Amino acid sequence: MTDSTFTLTNQEREAQLELDQLQQLVGLVPYDERQDVFPVTGWDAIVFVVGNATQAAHFYQSAFGMELVAYSGPETGNRDHKAYVLKSGSIRFVLKGGVDPDSPLHDHVRRHGDGVVDISLEVPDVDRCVEHARSVGATVVQEPEDLRDDYGAVRIAAIGTYGETRHTLVQRGDYSGPYLPGYVPRRSEYTRREGAPKRLFQALDHIVGNVELGKMDEWVEFYRRVMGFSNMAEFIGDDIATDYSALMSKVVANGNHRVKFPLNEPAVGKRKSQIDEYLEFYRGPGAQHLALATNDILRTVDCMRAEGVEFLATPDSYYEDPALRERIGEVRVPIEELQKRGILVDRDEDGYLLQIFTRPVQDRPTVFFELIERHGSLGFGKGNFKALFEAIEREQAKRGNL
Numbered sequence: 079m080t081d082s083t084f085t086l087t088n089q090e091r092e093a094q095l096e097l098d099q100l101q102q103l104v105g106l107v108p109y110d111e112r113q114d115v116f117p118v119t120g121w122d123a124i125v126f127v128v129g130n131a132t133q134a135a136h137f138y139q140s141a142f143g144m145e146l147v148a149y150s151g152p153e154t155g156n157r158d159h160k161a162y163v164l165k166s167g168s169i170r171f172v173l174k175g176g177v178d179p180d181s182p183l184h185d186h187v188r189r190h191g192d193g194v195v196d197i198s199l200e201v202p203d204v205d206r207c208v209e210h211a212r213s214v215g216a217t218v219v220q221e222p223e224d225l226r227d228d229y230g231a232v233r234i235a236a237i238g239t240y241g242e243t244r245h246t247l248v249q250r251g252d253y254s255g256p257y258l259p260g261y262v263p264r265r266s267e268y269t270r271r272e273g274a275p276k277r278l279f280q281a282l283d284h285i286v287g288n289v290e291l292g293k294m295d296e297w298v299e300f301y302r303r304v305m306g307f308s309n310m311a312e313f314i315g316d317d318i319a320t321d322y323s324a325l326m327s328k329v330v331a332n333g334n335h336r337v338k339f340p341l342n343e344p345a346v347g348k349r350k351s352q353i354d355e356y357l358e359f360y361r362g363p364g365a366q367h368l369a370l371a372t373n374d375i376l377r378t379v380d381c382m383r384a385e386g387v388e389f390l391a392t393p394d395s396y397y398e399d400p401a402l403r404e405r406i407g408e409v410r411v412p413i414e415e416l417q418k419r420g421i422l423v424d425r426d427e428d429g430y431l432l433q434i435f436t437r438p439v440q441d442r443p444t445v446f447f448e449l450i451e452r453h454g455s456l457g458f459g460k461g462n463f464k465a466l467f468e469a470i471e472r473e474q475a476k477r478g479n480l
Contacts, residue, residue, distance in 0.1 A: 089122075089165075104281050104283045105456045111333065116305040124172070125194065131161065147257070147263065150262070157178055192444075200250060208221075211304050220235050225260070231251065280371055280372060283370065284368075286339070286367050288342050308333075310329040327340050350474070372451055375451040397413055
Protein backbone atom coordinates (compact mmCIF):
# COMPACT_ATOMS: atom_id res chain seq x y z
CA MET A 79 0.00 0.00 0.00
CA THR A 80 1.25 3.48 -0.84
CA ASP A 81 1.04 6.60 1.28
CA SER A 82 -1.43 7.98 -1.29
CA THR A 83 -3.89 5.43 0.08
CA PHE A 84 -4.86 7.95 2.73
CA THR A 85 -4.28 11.22 0.86
CA LEU A 86 -7.03 13.83 1.07
CA THR A 87 -8.35 15.34 -2.16
CA ASN A 88 -7.87 19.05 -2.85
CA GLN A 89 -11.54 19.70 -2.08
CA GLU A 90 -11.28 17.89 1.23
CA ARG A 91 -8.19 19.88 2.19
CA GLU A 92 -9.88 23.15 1.20
CA ALA A 93 -12.83 22.15 3.40
CA GLN A 94 -10.37 21.52 6.27
CA LEU A 95 -11.60 17.96 6.72
CA GLU A 96 -9.41 15.57 8.68
CA LEU A 97 -8.75 12.02 7.53
CA ASP A 98 -10.29 10.40 10.59
CA GLN A 99 -13.33 12.65 10.22
CA LEU A 100 -13.70 11.62 6.58
CA GLN A 101 -13.38 7.96 7.47
CA GLN A 102 -16.34 8.36 9.84
CA LEU A 103 -18.35 10.55 7.48
CA VAL A 104 -18.28 8.30 4.41
CA GLY A 105 -16.57 5.05 5.45
CA LEU A 106 -13.27 5.64 3.65
CA VAL A 107 -11.14 2.46 3.42
CA PRO A 108 -7.46 1.68 2.64
CA TYR A 109 -6.70 1.31 -1.06
CA ASP A 110 -3.72 1.01 -3.43
CA GLU A 111 -4.50 2.82 -6.67
CA ARG A 112 -1.51 1.16 -8.41
CA GLN A 113 -3.59 -2.03 -8.63
CA ASP A 114 -6.60 -0.21 -10.10
CA VAL A 115 -7.37 -0.36 -13.82
CA PHE A 116 -9.41 2.85 -13.55
CA PRO A 117 -8.24 4.78 -10.45
CA VAL A 118 -10.79 7.28 -9.14
CA THR A 119 -9.63 9.78 -6.52
CA GLY A 120 -13.13 10.94 -5.54
CA TRP A 121 -16.09 13.11 -6.47
CA ASP A 122 -15.34 16.25 -8.51
CA ALA A 123 -18.76 17.84 -9.07
CA ILE A 124 -22.42 16.95 -9.41
CA VAL A 125 -23.89 18.83 -12.36
CA PHE A 126 -27.62 19.57 -12.43
CA VAL A 127 -29.68 20.95 -15.28
CA VAL A 128 -32.57 23.00 -13.87
CA GLY A 129 -35.35 25.17 -15.20
CA ASN A 130 -34.11 28.28 -13.39
CA ALA A 131 -30.49 28.17 -12.21
CA THR A 132 -30.65 31.64 -10.66
CA GLN A 133 -33.45 30.64 -8.32
CA ALA A 134 -32.06 27.15 -7.70
CA ALA A 135 -28.73 28.67 -6.63
CA HIS A 136 -30.56 30.78 -4.05
CA PHE A 137 -32.47 27.70 -2.80
CA TYR A 138 -29.34 25.63 -2.24
CA GLN A 139 -27.69 28.52 -0.43
CA SER A 140 -30.61 29.38 1.83
CA ALA A 141 -32.12 25.93 2.41
CA PHE A 142 -28.99 23.73 2.19
CA GLY A 143 -26.46 26.20 3.56
CA MET A 144 -24.16 25.97 0.53
CA GLU A 145 -21.72 28.68 -0.55
CA LEU A 146 -21.58 30.24 -4.03
CA VAL A 147 -17.96 30.14 -5.28
CA ALA A 148 -17.97 30.42 -9.10
CA TYR A 149 -20.11 31.42 -12.07
CA SER A 150 -20.33 31.22 -15.85
CA GLY A 151 -22.88 33.08 -17.96
CA PRO A 152 -23.45 35.84 -20.54
CA GLU A 153 -21.34 38.23 -18.48
CA THR A 154 -18.34 35.88 -18.85
CA GLY A 155 -18.91 35.16 -22.56
CA ASN A 156 -21.12 32.09 -22.13
CA ARG A 157 -24.18 32.95 -24.23
CA ASP A 158 -25.87 29.55 -23.92
CA HIS A 159 -26.54 29.20 -20.20
CA LYS A 160 -25.87 30.33 -16.68
CA ALA A 161 -23.98 28.03 -14.32
CA TYR A 162 -23.57 28.53 -10.58
CA VAL A 163 -20.97 26.54 -8.61
CA LEU A 164 -21.87 25.88 -4.97
CA LYS A 165 -19.84 24.16 -2.25
CA SER A 166 -20.40 22.64 1.16
CA GLY A 167 -17.42 20.92 2.70
CA SER A 168 -15.94 18.72 -0.04
CA ILE A 169 -19.20 18.69 -2.07
CA ARG A 170 -19.49 20.74 -5.25
CA PHE A 171 -22.81 21.26 -7.07
CA VAL A 172 -22.99 22.94 -10.48
CA LEU A 173 -26.45 24.27 -11.42
CA LYS A 174 -26.99 24.99 -15.12
CA GLY A 175 -29.99 26.75 -16.68
CA GLY A 176 -30.49 27.72 -20.32
CA VAL A 177 -30.32 31.39 -21.37
CA ASP A 178 -30.44 31.06 -25.15
CA PRO A 179 -34.00 29.98 -26.11
CA ASP A 180 -32.42 27.31 -28.34
CA SER A 181 -30.12 25.93 -25.63
CA PRO A 182 -30.22 22.10 -25.49
CA LEU A 183 -30.56 22.46 -21.72
CA HIS A 184 -34.19 23.48 -22.25
CA ASP A 185 -34.82 20.23 -24.13
CA HIS A 186 -33.39 18.28 -21.19
CA VAL A 187 -35.65 20.07 -18.70
CA ARG A 188 -38.72 19.58 -20.89
CA ARG A 189 -38.11 15.83 -20.99
CA HIS A 190 -36.70 15.11 -17.54
CA GLY A 191 -37.40 18.10 -15.33
CA ASP A 192 -34.62 19.22 -12.99
CA GLY A 193 -32.03 16.49 -12.57
CA VAL A 194 -28.43 15.32 -12.52
CA VAL A 195 -26.76 15.13 -15.92
CA ASP A 196 -23.13 14.64 -14.91
CA ILE A 197 -21.52 12.87 -11.96
CA SER A 198 -18.00 14.19 -12.45
CA LEU A 199 -15.13 12.24 -10.91
CA GLU A 200 -11.59 13.34 -10.15
CA VAL A 201 -8.98 10.94 -11.56
CA PRO A 202 -5.16 11.02 -11.51
CA ASP A 203 -4.83 10.12 -15.22
CA VAL A 204 -7.64 10.89 -17.68
CA ASP A 205 -5.94 9.22 -20.65
CA ARG A 206 -5.29 5.98 -18.77
CA CYS A 207 -8.94 5.81 -17.70
CA VAL A 208 -10.30 6.57 -21.17
CA GLU A 209 -7.97 4.05 -22.81
CA HIS A 210 -9.15 1.30 -20.46
CA ALA A 211 -12.84 2.28 -20.74
CA ARG A 212 -12.69 2.22 -24.54
CA SER A 213 -10.88 -1.13 -24.56
CA VAL A 214 -13.74 -2.79 -22.65
CA GLY A 215 -16.57 -1.29 -24.68
CA ALA A 216 -17.57 1.89 -22.86
CA THR A 217 -18.93 4.83 -24.83
CA VAL A 218 -16.53 7.78 -24.79
CA VAL A 219 -18.82 10.80 -25.19
CA GLN A 220 -16.02 13.37 -24.94
CA GLU A 221 -12.43 12.72 -25.98
CA PRO A 222 -9.61 13.88 -23.71
CA GLU A 223 -8.77 17.56 -24.03
CA ASP A 224 -7.05 20.31 -22.07
CA LEU A 225 -8.96 23.36 -20.85
CA ARG A 226 -6.80 26.39 -20.00
CA ASP A 227 -7.09 29.80 -18.43
CA ASP A 228 -4.98 32.09 -16.25
CA TYR A 229 -5.26 29.60 -13.36
CA GLY A 230 -3.64 26.74 -15.28
CA ALA A 231 -4.92 23.69 -17.15
CA VAL A 232 -7.40 20.91 -16.48
CA ARG A 233 -7.59 17.74 -18.59
CA ILE A 234 -11.06 16.26 -19.03
CA ALA A 235 -12.93 13.54 -20.91
CA ALA A 236 -16.30 11.86 -20.42
CA ILE A 237 -17.90 8.42 -20.65
CA GLY A 238 -21.59 7.60 -20.85
CA THR A 239 -23.51 5.65 -18.24
CA TYR A 240 -27.22 4.92 -17.55
CA GLY A 241 -29.78 7.08 -19.36
CA GLU A 242 -28.41 10.48 -20.33
CA THR A 243 -26.06 10.56 -17.34
CA ARG A 244 -22.35 10.90 -17.94
CA HIS A 245 -19.16 10.74 -15.90
CA THR A 246 -16.82 13.58 -16.76
CA LEU A 247 -13.30 12.59 -15.74
CA VAL A 248 -11.29 15.51 -14.38
CA GLN A 249 -7.51 15.62 -13.93
CA ARG A 250 -6.79 18.84 -12.05
CA GLY A 251 -3.05 18.68 -11.41
CA ASP A 252 -2.06 22.03 -9.90
CA TYR A 253 -4.99 23.99 -11.36
CA SER A 254 -5.85 26.86 -8.97
CA GLY A 255 -9.10 28.25 -10.42
CA PRO A 256 -12.46 28.28 -8.64
CA TYR A 257 -13.84 25.38 -10.73
CA LEU A 258 -12.97 24.95 -14.42
CA PRO A 259 -11.61 27.26 -17.14
CA GLY A 260 -14.47 29.48 -18.28
CA TYR A 261 -15.71 30.08 -14.73
CA VAL A 262 -14.93 33.15 -12.65
CA PRO A 263 -14.96 33.50 -8.86
CA ARG A 264 -18.34 34.63 -7.59
CA ARG A 265 -19.65 35.46 -4.13
CA SER A 266 -23.27 35.80 -3.19
CA GLU A 267 -25.02 38.75 -1.60
CA TYR A 268 -27.16 36.27 0.33
CA THR A 269 -26.67 36.61 4.09
CA ARG A 270 -27.17 33.63 6.37
CA ARG A 271 -29.21 33.82 9.52
CA GLU A 272 -27.32 34.97 12.57
CA GLY A 273 -25.84 31.98 14.38
CA ALA A 274 -26.14 29.66 11.36
CA PRO A 275 -23.42 26.97 11.24
CA LYS A 276 -20.58 27.28 8.76
CA ARG A 277 -22.04 24.39 6.77
CA LEU A 278 -24.76 21.79 7.18
CA PHE A 279 -23.01 18.83 5.57
CA GLN A 280 -19.39 17.99 4.88
CA ALA A 281 -19.13 15.31 2.21
CA LEU A 282 -21.04 13.33 -0.40
CA ASP A 283 -21.67 9.76 0.75
CA HIS A 284 -23.37 8.12 -2.24
CA ILE A 285 -25.61 8.70 -5.26
CA VAL A 286 -28.44 6.31 -6.08
CA GLY A 287 -29.23 5.54 -9.72
CA ASN A 288 -32.59 4.17 -10.89
CA VAL A 289 -32.55 1.98 -14.00
CA GLU A 290 -35.15 0.03 -15.93
CA LEU A 291 -36.42 -3.45 -15.07
CA GLY A 292 -33.77 -6.03 -15.95
CA LYS A 293 -30.95 -3.47 -16.33
CA MET A 294 -29.49 -3.36 -12.80
CA ASP A 295 -27.05 -6.24 -13.25
CA GLU A 296 -26.00 -4.83 -16.61
CA TRP A 297 -24.93 -1.55 -14.99
CA VAL A 298 -23.35 -3.29 -12.00
CA GLU A 299 -21.24 -5.19 -14.52
CA PHE A 300 -20.47 -1.92 -16.37
CA TYR A 301 -18.99 -0.37 -13.24
CA ARG A 302 -17.02 -3.52 -12.51
CA ARG A 303 -15.69 -3.99 -16.05
CA VAL A 304 -15.16 -0.37 -17.06
CA MET A 305 -14.28 1.39 -13.81
CA GLY A 306 -12.98 -1.43 -11.62
CA PHE A 307 -15.65 -0.90 -8.95
CA SER A 308 -16.47 -3.71 -6.54
CA ASN A 309 -19.87 -4.92 -5.34
CA MET A 310 -20.37 -3.66 -1.76
CA ALA A 311 -23.88 -4.85 -1.00
CA GLU A 312 -27.00 -6.48 -2.43
CA PHE A 313 -30.62 -6.02 -1.37
CA ILE A 314 -33.35 -8.26 -2.79
CA GLY A 315 -36.52 -10.00 -1.66
CA ASP A 316 -38.26 -9.19 1.62
CA ASP A 317 -35.45 -6.86 2.73
CA ILE A 318 -36.54 -4.32 0.18
CA ALA A 319 -40.28 -4.84 -0.27
CA THR A 320 -43.57 -3.75 1.31
CA ASP A 321 -47.07 -5.14 1.00
CA TYR A 322 -47.53 -3.07 -2.16
CA SER A 323 -44.28 -2.56 -4.01
CA ALA A 324 -40.75 -3.89 -4.34
CA LEU A 325 -37.39 -3.14 -5.85
CA MET A 326 -33.94 -4.65 -6.12
CA SER A 327 -30.69 -2.87 -5.35
CA LYS A 328 -26.96 -3.49 -5.59
CA VAL A 329 -24.20 -1.16 -4.44
CA VAL A 330 -20.89 -0.66 -6.27
CA ALA A 331 -17.95 1.38 -5.00
CA ASN A 332 -14.52 2.51 -6.11
CA GLY A 333 -11.40 1.27 -4.34
CA ASN A 334 -11.31 3.78 -1.49
CA HIS A 335 -15.14 3.88 -1.08
CA ARG A 336 -15.29 7.64 -1.56
CA VAL A 337 -17.56 7.00 -4.55
CA LYS A 338 -20.51 4.67 -3.96
CA PHE A 339 -23.38 3.98 -6.36
CA PRO A 340 -26.44 2.02 -5.22
CA LEU A 341 -28.28 0.96 -8.38
CA ASN A 342 -32.01 0.22 -8.19
CA GLU A 343 -34.46 -1.47 -10.53
CA PRO A 344 -38.17 -2.10 -10.00
CA ALA A 345 -39.45 -5.52 -8.98
CA VAL A 346 -42.90 -7.01 -9.37
CA GLY A 347 -45.35 -5.77 -6.73
CA LYS A 348 -49.07 -5.24 -6.30
CA ARG A 349 -48.75 -1.56 -7.14
CA LYS A 350 -46.30 0.92 -8.68
CA SER A 351 -42.99 1.17 -6.83
CA GLN A 352 -41.02 4.35 -6.16
CA ILE A 353 -38.63 3.26 -8.96
CA ASP A 354 -41.52 2.90 -11.42
CA GLU A 355 -42.75 6.36 -10.44
CA TYR A 356 -39.30 7.86 -10.91
CA LEU A 357 -38.78 6.23 -14.32
CA GLU A 358 -42.21 7.43 -15.47
CA PHE A 359 -41.78 11.06 -14.41
CA TYR A 360 -38.08 11.37 -15.25
CA ARG A 361 -38.75 9.68 -18.59
CA GLY A 362 -36.00 7.14 -18.15
CA PRO A 363 -33.11 6.16 -15.88
CA GLY A 364 -31.19 8.72 -13.86
CA ALA A 365 -29.91 9.76 -10.45
CA GLN A 366 -32.68 9.39 -7.85
CA HIS A 367 -31.12 10.75 -4.67
CA LEU A 368 -27.90 12.10 -3.26
CA ALA A 369 -26.78 11.23 0.28
CA LEU A 370 -25.11 14.12 2.10
CA ALA A 371 -22.86 13.22 5.04
CA THR A 372 -23.12 15.32 8.17
CA ASN A 373 -21.51 15.06 11.58
CA ASP A 374 -24.58 16.52 13.32
CA ILE A 375 -27.78 15.35 11.67
CA LEU A 376 -30.03 16.84 14.36
CA ARG A 377 -28.69 20.35 13.84
CA THR A 378 -28.73 19.93 10.06
CA VAL A 379 -32.36 18.80 10.04
CA ASP A 380 -33.38 21.62 12.38
CA CYS A 381 -31.67 24.23 10.20
CA MET A 382 -33.03 22.89 6.92
CA ARG A 383 -36.55 22.49 8.30
CA ALA A 384 -36.42 26.10 9.55
CA GLU A 385 -35.73 27.15 5.95
CA GLY A 386 -38.72 25.22 4.62
CA VAL A 387 -37.17 21.91 3.52
CA GLU A 388 -39.74 19.13 3.87
CA PHE A 389 -38.78 15.64 5.06
CA LEU A 390 -40.59 12.33 4.83
CA ALA A 391 -42.69 11.66 7.94
CA THR A 392 -42.01 8.61 10.10
CA PRO A 393 -44.89 7.28 12.28
CA ASP A 394 -44.46 7.14 16.05
CA SER A 395 -44.92 3.36 15.89
CA TYR A 396 -41.46 3.11 14.31
CA TYR A 397 -39.82 4.51 17.45
CA GLU A 398 -42.10 2.68 19.87
CA ASP A 399 -41.34 -0.76 18.41
CA PRO A 400 -39.52 -2.80 21.13
CA ALA A 401 -37.68 -4.79 18.46
CA LEU A 402 -36.18 -1.59 17.05
CA ARG A 403 -34.97 -0.42 20.44
CA GLU A 404 -33.42 -3.78 21.16
CA ARG A 405 -31.72 -3.92 17.76
CA ILE A 406 -30.19 -0.46 17.74
CA GLY A 407 -28.97 -0.35 21.35
CA GLU A 408 -27.37 2.88 22.54
CA VAL A 409 -26.95 5.78 20.12
CA ARG A 410 -25.50 9.23 20.73
CA VAL A 411 -28.86 10.94 21.37
CA PRO A 412 -32.07 9.85 23.08
CA ILE A 413 -34.47 8.07 20.75
CA GLU A 414 -37.05 10.76 21.63
CA GLU A 415 -34.85 13.39 19.95
CA LEU A 416 -34.75 11.31 16.78
CA GLN A 417 -38.51 10.77 16.98
CA LYS A 418 -39.19 14.54 17.20
CA ARG A 419 -37.37 15.01 13.90
CA GLY A 420 -38.33 11.80 12.08
CA ILE A 421 -34.72 10.58 11.90
CA LEU A 422 -34.26 6.85 11.23
CA VAL A 423 -31.58 4.72 12.91
CA ASP A 424 -29.98 1.45 11.87
CA ARG A 425 -27.21 -0.74 13.27
CA ASP A 426 -25.02 -3.39 11.68
CA GLU A 427 -21.93 -5.36 12.71
CA ASP A 428 -19.68 -2.31 12.27
CA GLY A 429 -21.73 0.34 14.09
CA TYR A 430 -24.82 2.42 13.48
CA LEU A 431 -26.05 5.26 11.29
CA LEU A 432 -28.71 7.96 11.43
CA GLN A 433 -30.54 9.00 8.27
CA ILE A 434 -33.49 11.00 6.98
CA PHE A 435 -34.88 11.74 3.51
CA THR A 436 -36.33 14.90 2.02
CA ARG A 437 -39.39 15.04 -0.14
CA PRO A 438 -38.61 15.71 -3.84
CA VAL A 439 -37.02 19.15 -4.18
CA GLN A 440 -38.63 19.98 -7.55
CA ASP A 441 -42.11 19.71 -9.03
CA ARG A 442 -41.74 16.20 -10.45
CA PRO A 443 -41.52 13.31 -7.93
CA THR A 444 -37.97 12.47 -8.94
CA VAL A 445 -34.80 13.80 -7.27
CA PHE A 446 -34.55 14.02 -3.47
CA PHE A 447 -31.81 14.06 -0.82
CA GLU A 448 -30.73 11.90 2.09
CA LEU A 449 -28.90 13.15 5.16
CA ILE A 450 -26.67 10.54 6.78
CA GLU A 451 -24.55 10.48 9.93
CA ARG A 452 -22.34 7.39 10.24
CA HIS A 453 -20.94 5.94 13.46
CA GLY A 454 -18.91 2.99 12.20
CA SER A 455 -21.64 1.53 9.99
CA LEU A 456 -20.64 1.00 6.36
CA GLY A 457 -24.19 0.11 5.32
CA PHE A 458 -27.12 1.97 3.83
CA GLY A 459 -29.83 1.55 6.46
CA LYS A 460 -31.06 -1.90 5.48
CA GLY A 461 -33.16 -2.15 8.66
CA ASN A 462 -34.99 1.04 7.64
CA PHE A 463 -35.88 0.06 4.10
CA LYS A 464 -39.41 -1.07 4.87
CA ALA A 465 -40.20 2.00 7.01
CA LEU A 466 -38.70 4.27 4.35
CA PHE A 467 -40.57 2.68 1.47
CA GLU A 468 -43.84 2.82 3.35
CA ALA A 469 -43.24 6.54 3.94
CA ILE A 470 -42.54 7.03 0.22
CA GLU A 471 -45.67 5.06 -0.65
CA ARG A 472 -47.77 7.35 1.55
CA GLU A 473 -46.44 10.27 -0.50
CA GLN A 474 -47.05 8.39 -3.77
CA ALA A 475 -50.66 7.74 -2.69
CA LYS A 476 -51.17 11.48 -2.07
CA ARG A 477 -49.88 12.15 -5.59
CA GLY A 478 -52.13 9.45 -7.07
CA ASN A 479 -49.15 7.44 -8.30
CA LEU A 480 -49.23 4.34 -6.09
